[in-house]
Amino acid sequence: xxxxxxxxxxxxxxxxxxxxxxxxxxxxxxxxxxxxxxxxxxxxxxxxxxxxxxxxxxxxxxxxxxxxxxxxxxxxxxxxxxxxxxxxxxxxxxxxxxxxxxxxxxxxxxxxxxxxxxxxxxxxxxxxxxxxxxxxxxxxxxxxxxxxxxxxxxxxxxxxxxxxxxxxxxxxxxxxxxxxxxxxxxxxxxxxxxxxxxxxxxxxxxxxxxxxxxxxxxxxxxxxxxxxxxxxxxxxxx
Amino acid sequence: xxxxxxxxxxxxxxxxxxxxxxxxxxxxxxxxxxxxxxxxxxxxxxxxxxxxxxxxxxxxxxxxxxxxxxxxxxxxxxxxxxxxxxxxxxxxxxxxxxxxxxxxxxxxxxxxxxxxxxxxxxxxxxxxxxxxxxxxxxxxxxxxxxxxxxxxxxxxxxxxxxxxxxxxxxxxxxxxxxxxxxxxx
Numbered sequence: 421x422x423x424x425x426x427x428x429x430x431x432x433x434x435x436x437x438x439x440x441x442x443x444x445x446x447x448x449x450x451x452x453x454x455x456x457x458x459x460x461x462x463x464x465x466x467x468x469x470x471x472x473x474x475x476x477x478x479x480x481x482x483x484x485x486x487x488x489x490x491x492x493x494x495x496x497x498x499x500x501x502x503x504x505x506x507x508x509x510x511x512x513x514x515x516x517x518x519x520x521x522x523x524x525x526x527x528x529x530x531x532x533x534x535x536x537x538x539x540x541x542x543x544x545x546x547x548x549x550x551x552x553x554x555x556x557x558x559x560x561x562x563x564x565x566x567x568x569x570x571x572x573x574x575x576x577x578x579x580x581x582x583x584x585x586x587x588x589x590x591x592x593x594x595x596x597x598x599x600x601x602x603x604x605x606x607x608x609x610x611x612x613x614x615x616x617x618x619x620x621x622x623x624x625x626x627x628x629x630x631x632x633x634x635x636x637x638x639x640x641x642x643x644x645x646x647x648x649x650x651x652x653x654x655x656x657x658x
Numbered sequence: 659x660x661x662x663x664x665x666x667x668x669x670x671x672x673x674x675x676x677x678x679x680x681x682x683x684x685x686x687x688x689x690x691x692x693x694x695x696x697x698x699x700x701x702x703x704x705x706x707x708x709x710x711x712x713x714x715x716x717x718x719x720x721x722x723x724x725x726x727x728x729x730x731x732x733x734x735x736x737x738x739x740x741x742x743x744x745x746x747x748x749x750x751x752x753x754x755x756x757x758x759x760x761x762x763x764x765x766x767x768x769x770x771x772x773x774x775x776x777x778x779x780x781x782x783x784x785x786x787x788x789x790x791x792x793x794x795x796x797x798x799x800x801x802x803x804x805x806x807x808x809x810x811x812x813x814x815x816x817x818x819x820x821x822x823x824x825x826x827x828x829x830x831x832x833x834x835x836x837x838x839x840x841x842x843x
Binding site for chain 2: 430431432433434474475476480514517518520521522524525526527528529531532534535536537538539540541542561563567
């Protein structure tokens with residue numbers, strides 16, 4: 421028994437062509453019995469190895485069974501000209517067509533490998549080079565329009581959604597905190613206060629708290645010179 | 659080398675895609691030189707002087723490429739990442755699309771006998787194929803054709819340069835015939 425791995429084959433047609441080559445079978449006179457037997461052997465082996473088998477392999481198994489059963493049934497199908505239709509015809513045509521393209525693909529591989537040996541300048545992603553052969557409205561169809569649209573969208577700057585979150589600090593709490601920072605004489609320096617603040621939000625909320633404390637007349641504020649330190653004095657709480 | 663030849667050489671050097679006669683007519687205001695003849699003169703100059711580059715005819719235009727003998731060095735330059743590997747599935751699909759274009763996914767699948775969604779996606783991503791339109795039949799399936807990039811990647815000037823399917827038929831036919839003769843021996 422030959423060791424066959426399903427993943428070596430591009431599909432069921434490829435596997436059948438392998439049998440045909442291996443056993444030097446005439447493609448126009450395929451022994452369906454034998455080839456079905458071989459085919460099921462491979463599938464069974466895959467099953468016993470717990471390899472999941474792609475649907476197309478199962479479909480081909482069914483097709484082979486159908487052809488085999490048609491051969492067994494003595495009643496023959498005739499075409500329009502009254503000739504007997506070989507139940508294998510469809511499959512054979514498929515195999516021949518597939519073999520054709522497999523041959524072409526081998527030639528394409530040679531071309532590709534050959535072209536791959538020489539190097540040319542490549543268009544880089546950031547290049548401004550545009551295909552200056554401008555599309556005329558006649559050439560323009562829905563699909564290159566869609567392609568251009570996709571390119572434009574990909575190039576468009578990414579807009580990040582803005583997230584609004586509840587503030588982690590409340591004004592009331594901050595006011596209490598500030599009031600607790602006043603020294604025994606009821607004084608507090610603004611520079612001292614902000615030097616302990618870590619981030620912008622902290623500074624803003626503290627500033628708001630101070631403004632609010634002034635508004636509600638709980639503290640007074642003095643400043644000696646422009647841009648000099650602010651000095652807060654706590655007003656006696658009754 | 660004439661001045662025009664040298665201008666064309668610089669264009670070939672700078673161009674990221676094959677240079678065409680049409681493009682040349684956008685570059686020269688008057689007295690557009692013949693690209694083909696310039697390329698011939700440049701190539702014979704390169705050959706005579708044992709240069710490491712050559713101009714090849716691809717995708718309906720001309721491209722400056724390194725000579726194949728230097729590929730091993732260039733591969734090292736790109737840490738061996740330069741080579742575009744291509745799978746058997748992709749090649750089979752490409753050859754079907756190349757000969758039968760425009761092709762729908764279902765036709766491709768019926769010829770290959772396997773699901774082709776993944777390989778179509780890969781080929782589109784590599785720009786080797788493009789969507790050409792829609793089928794008129796039921797479902798209005800998308801139709802695919804090969805792209806300019808396909809011609810460039812495979813060093814083909816135009817689609818008609820691909821080996822004829824008929825020739826391939828003959829090759830297959832002959833080998834089959836041989837087999838039958840062998841069977842009689």
